[in-house]
Each structure stands twice: as structure tokens, then as C-alpha cells.
Amino acid sequence: MADFGHQLPPLTPEPLGAVDDAVLGEAIGRHGRRGRATGWAPVSAPLAVYRMTSEQVGGVWPLIAGDGLPPGGALLGLDHLSGGAFSADPIGWTLNNTAGVTNPNMIFFGAPGRGKSGTVKMFALRQMAYGYRTLVLGDVKDEYDPLCRALQVQPHAVGHGLPARINPLDFGPVGNDWSRLSRSEAQRRAAMVFSRWLLLLRGLVGSQHVPFGPTAETAVGRVLRDLTGYTDGADRMREITIPQLWEALRAPGEELVDACRYADRQQFLDDTRPVRDALGALVTGHLAGLFDAPTTVSVDWRAPIQSLSLSRLDPLGDEAVGVALTCLNSWGRAMTQLAEPGDLRIVIRDECWKQMRLGTDAVKSLDADLRLSRKDGCVQVVIAHKPSDMLTVGDSGSQAVAIAKDLLHLCATKVLLGQDDQIGDELSGLLGLSAMAEHIVTDWAAADRGRALWLVGNHVAKVQTVRTSLDVALTETNDAITAPPPPADGVGEPGLAPPGGW
Template sequence: MSRLRHSPGRDVSRLLSDFGHELPPVDEPAPKTRPGRLFEPSPLRGPRRANGGWAGSPHPPLSAWRMTSDQAPALWPFVAAPGLPPTGAQIGIDVLAGGAFYADPLGWVLRDDVGVTNPNVICFGKPGRGKSATTKAFLLRMLDFGYKALILGDPKDEYEPLARALGVNPIAVGPGLPARINPLDFGPLATGWERLSRDEADARAGLVFGRWLTLLRGLVGSQRIGAHPVPFGPVEEQVVKTALRELTGHARAASRLRETTIPALWHLLANPSESLVTDCRYDSARQLLDETRLLRDALGQLVDGALAGLFDAPTTIRLDWDAPLASLSLSRLLPLGDEAVGIALTCLSSWGRGLRELARPGELRITVRDEVWKQMRLGPDAVKSFDADLRLSRSSGDIQWANAHKPADLLSVGAAGSQAVTIAKDLLHLADTTILHGQDAGVADELETLLGLPPMARDVVTRWAMQGKGRALWRVGERHCKVQTVLHPLEAQLTFTNDAITGAA
């Protein structure tokens, strides 16, 4: 038996063709080609070279999730690029960028990409939120960059451990202590006065007398008649300036000026000389006495008041400007009240400004002013004195660092709408760097009104920063950085400020 072979048969087109029907031709489809690749594929385990790489698994397991942008950061945190250059003191962690945060207030001024025009810093924070620790950590770490620190008034002796750790004995000012500070000290400007020409001497005298008038205006204005400060107008200024010129010998063109004090000024105004009466254009000594009674009484309170003997005698201390840190302790004045501490801070401010008037080129210093609100509450002229210090930071090369509890402290320097409050608000614009540690939720409106913080920034201050010490919102120009200060264990010991509470517990 033979196997039959089956022919494949005719397809539809062949069958129709045999009966005279032709189907229309059909275009052949173009052959499929794979698109070109941007990168050449690499094998499972590629070469060991840059951009070679290898895959741990050819088909890694994947899990697909659908969520909103508000939920996504919980599983895949959004990471921002570092907002500031890595120069200056390394403070801690920039939580938004995920990297280190560096603080360099003076260096930021020199950079066009940061948008900062002055190196001043105002640090706010509720007590216990890490304000003092951040300040001291900044000081310690900036010492490595050639800076030196001056603590112009330490009301609570917080900087004494830091000073002693650096081998410096802090200077204590208080009743019964030997330290005396004359706020009318010439400072370095007295050096070489005898070699100056008349024009040069007049120019230098203008600097000295201008500083003294700013101080005396603030001290006189700290005394009150009921709810109003003692006036210090053009008449009082002319009398005080003329008396200072006579006391120092500048009115007689002396080649070497004498140091004077507040008691000497008060005594001359109470017993005016003929030249003082004439130079001030009074008809008689009696007229001068009658029209300057309030001025004399205000100065007399400073001479015979609670601070008698502390700021009305020649200076008995000498700061070592080559030391890394100099601190002036005022804790012994706390029993005398906030006003006495504020007056002391005002005197130290003027004295410290005098010491910096002839700073060497390239000398860098951080001037810390703690509890600054006590000084500003003395009145408008005390606020103007602090304002003058902030405005001189660019010319002197200093970083002015001020600590306060909350922005509303600036509103407590006077009545609503007063000149003092207006100037105090403007001080916020003289500090391009603002550090905001944790604050209660009730302060949120102040943060918006005084600082213009948007809602997210306010939440950082009133929520996130309240959940741990050292957390703060750093506002550098128009940039906001969410920063966690990180302390070395040794720094934590030097910056600890709850010794009294720990001892009581």
C-alpha cells in the first residue's frame, strides 16, 4: 500500500484567480525596528569602571503605589538642594536639604548669591529651647576662623564656664567688687592725641563726643517724670557738649586731653563756671541752673543711685584683646532690678564701642548682647544707642549678636505707636539673619506681623522647633533654613544652663 500525498491546495486568492477574479494588491507592512537607545545596555555585571555598574537582580520586585503629594514625603522624602554655601561655623543639620548647615554672617555679606547686606544676628527663643547653646556653639566654632568674642554684659553668668575653658577669667561687675568701668573713657582714641593737627584733633574729638552724647542721652532718658522720660533736647545737648569740652581740655586746645567721669560732669553742671555760662549763651549762672534742673537731677540719680561707684570712676580693668573671649558678668546686679541691669548694659555698650573705634584692619570680633530687651526698655534714646551699634557693624567688621525671648519684646520698649517702638521694629531690618527657636503657638501672630513669616515657616517655629532643643528656623535674607543644632558632648557641658534646676531636683 502506498501513502497518498496531500497537496497544500489553493488559497483564496489563487482560487479566485482561476475563475477570472483578481484581488487588489496589499502593501507589505514595514519591518519592525527597535528605536535607538540613549545609553548602550550594560551586562548584568558590568565592567568595574566609572559609569559601568551592575544590577543585583535582573528583575527586581516592584511595588506600585498611588498617593497625593501631601502623603508622598512619608515614604519618599522630598530633598532640597543646600540653600547656603558651606563656609563658616558648622552648626548642625539642614533638615530640608539633608546636609550640614554652616553659619558665616560676615562671609554672607561678601557673596552676591546670598542677598545679605549686614552681618548682624538677632536670636529669639523661648527659655529652654536652645538659644544660649546655639550662641555659644557659634562662638566656639568661629574661633577657629580667627574671630574673637566680646560678651558685653552677661546678666546670668552663662558665659563664665566657656571663658574659663578657654583660659580666660571673666570680669565681674557689681557692688563691692573692685572692677570699675568708665563709660566716658577715651579708649584707643586717646593714643597719639598730642601728635594730631588741630583739624585731626577736632575730627577725633567729634567721634568721642558723639559717642558720649549718645550714651548720656540714653542714660538721662532712662529717668522718668511719671510715665514720660526726662527730655534731652538740643539745649541739653549743647550744655553737655560744652561741659565735656571744658572738662577734657579740648575747649582750650590742650595737646593731651584729661579723662572725665559722669560725677565730674554732674558737679560742673551744679557749679557752672563763667566760661560754661558764657559758651552756653546764658545771662547768668542762675539761669543755667534753673533751665538744666531736670538734666542735673537725672545725672544725679546715676551718681547716687543703685549703680553708684560702678560706672562713675576711672576704668580699673584692661581687656586682653588677644584672648579668644572676654566676658563681663553682671549677675551681681540682678537684685537691683531690670532697670539697673539695663543702665549697666547701656554703659558697657558705649564703652565697648569706644574700644573698637581704632580696631586693627582685618580684626574680626563677635559682640554678644544678652537680654538686650532690658537695655531697650529704658526709653527711645536707649533704643537709638543700640541702633547705632548695629549700624556700625559693616564699618567695624564686627558681628553684632543679640539675644531676646520673642519678637514682641521689641514692642514693650514703649507705648504703642511711640518713637521707641517704631525704632525697635526697624532694628529687625538691621539684622539680616534672624534665628527663631521654639515659640508657643500664641506667638504665631507676632511672627507674621513683625517678621512677615509665611504659614509654613510659622509652623516650623511653633510646632517642629518646640519638639526638641536646638531646633530653629534660620532666616538668612529671604531664605529659610530648618536647622537642628548639634553639640559635641564637651560643648553640651559648657553650654548647659540648667544647673540651678538640676541641683534643686
């Protein structure tokens, strides 16, 4: 009060009277001593009551932290909602049903330059300490090349004129020791192989806008069994390629015609011509020199990471890259179908929208992998820029769009990096984000790289990814922009790009 010019009179306390020792020694009941102002109140003081929504609690008591996720798995950064460190462990979350997580799949959404690729590479790099091995099925921008080389792994490059070949009809580990298998086990593995091949061929033929109905499936399935020797009961399955399948359909034998219930050979040729033409266009076009011969790439599952680069196909257009991703998708499933117990793997699928735009069957192929992730023990990581990437795979209301929407629900962990306001509205419509969650994505996460809203089951985390200087050197993806140009005389080596960091 003195600061405002008011002088209050001093308050002199009354002197304490003498205390009778007899009073101190007497028993005092729960209501105190009898007399005026000598006891306790019979009722307690009323409590102040506040009514508010859960969204307003943070403003009334801003220093109260919520519960975070269990500290297991890869340490990625800080959770600004719980105030503690944030660790990602999709397999552990699934096994323990943490926050209602039912599968280990992850999907990342983020505008270019928001740190999406850096966050994914950080996740894969940190999980290597826990025994995880990473398979990059189609690095379309060579973003994982520095990380592979730092770990002393040579990435495989697929492109015209390069020695690497991928046979999408490869048996993979399923074909090992076929002659030693029991009859029931051989039949089970054969069913797995033929089912995967038919799903692949349905997607490839559909990419040429040719329907693949039951009649075509019967003919193609019969040819596959004949070429591999399964029809004759051979104890060793022969490896085949797509050009061999195409040639067998072009020159059918009488047994094939009879098995497919055609009146004569000409009727078979007339009825299967659209499928043959579609396969022929692929064999002489997008598959030529890339996916038309036995596999020359050996996947070393003892290495911490394996990557297949598709950057050389980028000048050919999105359709060529999409066909290549479809072939790699089938080949990668063959490589991971018979994983040993405890063999933890991360499968990264970048730019998957290029594959999904090939048609409904291509979307079904990706859908099948996500559904089998819990059984196979793989963490499937799907990367996209925005929700419309998933919704432009077909006409509105089509089966392809419906399956693409379901893919969001097949990924229990959703990582939303910075987006524009319009994209934030799309995310809210698809994922049911609250106004506060949408604001985090379009405002806080968009303000700096590496910031993201993590939706782990029914748990929400506001995470800032933290990278060390070594992490920046291994996961930075802006070298093509920030690196200085080489010397004009061509002598010497260009300088290193500034590490930056976020």
C-alpha cells in the same frame, strides 16, 4: 493575581524568525524601515505634566533636596531642608552678598529652655577657630562663665563691693597717641568721642524720664569739651567721669554761662536743673560704685573671649540692669571703634530689652551699633525671648517702637528657636513667615532643644544644632537646675551635672 485567587494562562512568546543578513547591512533612515510595525514613531511620547505650588513640591517629591548655603564658617549642625551640614559665616555672607545678606548682625528669638543660649555659645566657640574674638557686653546670668574659664579667661564681674569699675566716658583706643595725631585726625576722633558720649548721656537722662533737648545738649557738650581740654586746644585729652560732669553743671563758671548764651548764672542753674537732677540721681544711685570712676578692667583682645558679668545687679531690678547695659554699650563701642583690618569680633548683647525699655534714646543707642557693624567689622548678636520684648519699649505707635521694629531689619540673620503658637503668630506678623515656616517654629523646633529656623537673607534653613560631649560641658546652661545639691555635711565637692545634650 495568584494572591487573589486568579490563575492567568502562561504567555508563550512567539519564536523569532530568521534575520536576513542583507537587511542588517542596509542603511536605515531616521524613520526606520518601510513596512508595518518596522519603524519608529514620528513624534515622541507625551510627558506627564503636574501643576502645584512650591509648598506642595516637598509632598509630591519628598526626597528632592534644596540648595544649601556655601560651606564656610562655623559648622553648627544639620540642615533638614537641604540634607547637608549647616555652617554659619555672617561676615562671609555679607561680603559675598549670599542670599541677599547685607549686614553681619544676628538676632535670636527663643522661649526659655529651647537652647537659645547654647546655640549662641556654640556659634561663638566654633568661630574662634577662624580667628573671631567674642565680647559679652553684660552677662546678666553668668551663662558665659564656664566657657570663659575653660578657655583660661577670667570674666570681669561688675557689682557693688567689687573692684571692677567701668567708665562709660572712656576714650578707648581712640585716645591712644593723641599728641601725635594730625589736626584733621584729632578732629575726626574728637567728633566720634563726643558723639558717643552725648548719645550715652541722652539715654541715661532719658531713663530718668527727663527730656534732653538742644539746650541741654549744648550745655553738656560744652562742659565735656572744657573738662577734656579740647576747648583749650590741649594736645592730650583728659579722661573724665560722669560725676565730674555733674559737678561742673552744679558749679558753672562765667565762661560756660556766656558760651551757652544765658543771661546770668541763676538762669543757667534753673534751666539745667532737670538734667542735673537726673545725673545726680544716677551718680548717687545706679552708677555709684560701678560706673563713676576710671576703668579698672583691661580688655585683652588677644584672648578668645571677654565677658563682663552683671549678675550681681539682678536683685536691684530691671532698671538698674538696663542702666548698666547702656553704660556697657557705650564703653564697648569705644573699645571696638578702631579695630585693625582683619580683627574679627563678635559682640553678644543678652537681655537687651532691659536696656531698650529705658526710653527712646536707649533704643537709638542700640540702633546706632547695629548700623555701624558693617563698617566696624563686628558681628552684633542680639538675644531676646520673643517679639513683644522689642515692642514693649514704648507706647504703641511711638518712635521707640518704630525703631525697635527696624532693629529686626538691621539683623540680616534671624534665628527662630521653638515658640508657643501665640508667639509664632507674632513672629509671622513681624517677619512675614509662611504657614510652613511658622509650623516649623511652633512644632518641629519646639519638640527638642537646639532646633531653629534660620532666616539668612532670603534663604531658609531648618537647622538642628549638634553638640559633642565637650560642647555640652562648655555650653550647658541648666547646671543650676540639674546639678545635685552639695553634701549635707559640707565636706567634699558636689557631683557633676549630667551632660544631657541635644
